[in-house]
Amino acid sequence: MQCPEVNDFPAPGSLFNVENFQGALQSNSSKVDDFHYNHLLTVIIPDSQKSVGNYFDSVLENEVFYKVNDLVLEDLADPSFISSFVRNGKLTLLSINTRIDCDNCIGVTPNGKLYLSINKETYQCLGLEGVTSHFTKTLGNKFFVCIDLADEKLLSNKKKLRRLKSRLKILKPFTVLLSWEPPKEDVCPSSIAKYFSEVGYNVKQCVPALHSHTANVRIPGIQFPAVDKLDVSTFVEWLGMVSLSCDLEQDEQQYLSSYFGPDTDCEDVKPVRCFRLRGFFTSTSIIQHIENIMSQFKDEPVNWIAVYVQGFSDSPVAWGNQEHHYFANGDNGYVLIFQKDRGIIYKHQCSRKMYK
Structure with missing residues (x-):
């Protein structure tokens, strides 16, 4: 028999925020620049004759990141490494194949901070100053440590x-x-791969995986600037359905529950192209890609273009230096919808609920 009190527990809430911007995204980059660990980049382009396939092919050639196996964290505190790659340029590093809720996870952000999300046993042996995890303060079985590798005194x-x-x-x-952005254009980003290779690590060069498809649907419009948060949320939900190749036909007779998209005055079915890149993207490269796409379609008569960016589920931090978790709904990301030089940023932040 099911306990009747189970249904009384409310679902953890998510934070949704809608912001408008005007002009180049670079001048508004602070809105997305502190989202350091980006795993998925999805671009949705409706009813356009302009080809952008070549652009995404070039992304696969130029968007390079590296995988380092069995990295000993002691080497991140080596003076030569700190001088060359932490205090010069921007280093973004993230552990993989680890679960934020029960494993030790680490990450380095472009400002030179090393974040450790570690369990109680590891913390007691580590001997470094940290704080109890925001999400398990009562249980005390998870700890959060921040080390400033870029500190001049270090x-x-x-x-x-x-x-x-x-x-x-x-x-x-x-x-x-990991990915490293050099401080000067004449310095090769692969220098960090060479460094790790020379000290004995197995380093593998990686590129994003590209998937694309076209959906024929009735295309809704959206108001710029956005004034109704519910309308934006409904539109973002429709974008998600398109990107996942879901059936958007409204057939009330076939199912007890059916999806109904946002209202549209367009009765004609038109093509919508969806490009999905999976990999490891820094916030700087994400902004550059969005700027390039905005520039390509600046003079095109398209109603809107949407870009969805999703973060890693098991990164130690999500937005800025805010601790991340994955107990219930750890997905963080944002959707950017723009038309020429104006747009909307729709942010999704996971619940900050503290667990007892």
Whole structure:
């Protein structure tokens, strides 16, 4: 027999935020720049004769990231590594094949912060200052540690640096994905791969996986600037249905429940192209891709173009330095809908609910 109180537990809430912007996205980059770990980039283009397939082919050639197997965290605190890749350029690094709710996870953000999301046993052995996880303060079985590798005092204080290296050595090796943006154009981003290879690591060069399809649907419109959050949410839901190749036909007789999309004055069925890239993208590269797409369609008579960006489920931080979790709904991401030089940013942040 099912306990009747089970149905009394409310579902964890999600935070949805709608913002309008005007002009180039680069000048509004602060809205998305602090979303460091991007896994999925989906671009939806309705009813356009312009070909963008060549652009996405070039993305596969130029959007390179690296996989390093069995990385010992002690090497991230090496003075030569900090000087070359943490304090110069922007390093983005994330552990993979680890689960944020029960495993140890690590990440380095472009501002030089090393984040550790670790269990109680590891924290007690680590000997570094941290805080109890926001989500398990009562249980106390998960801890969050932040280390500023870009701190100028860290390199000058050899005793502190030696202690940090000895503490990080306690952690088991991680398999990580990483990308490095050099401070100058004449410096090759692959320098970091060469560095790890020369110190004995197995480094693999990776590129995003591309999938595309075309859907023939009735295309709804959206108001710029957005004034109704519910209308934007309904439109974003429709975009999700299109990107997943769902059946959008409204057949009330076939199913007890059917999906009904946003209202549209368009009776004609028109093509909508969807391009989906899976990989490891920095916030800088995401902004560049969006800017390039906006530039290509600046003079095109399209009603709108949508870009969906989804983060990694098991990253130690999500937005900025905000701790991430995956107990119930750990998906974080945003949808950008634009028309020429104006647009809407629809953010989805997972629940900040504290578990007892």
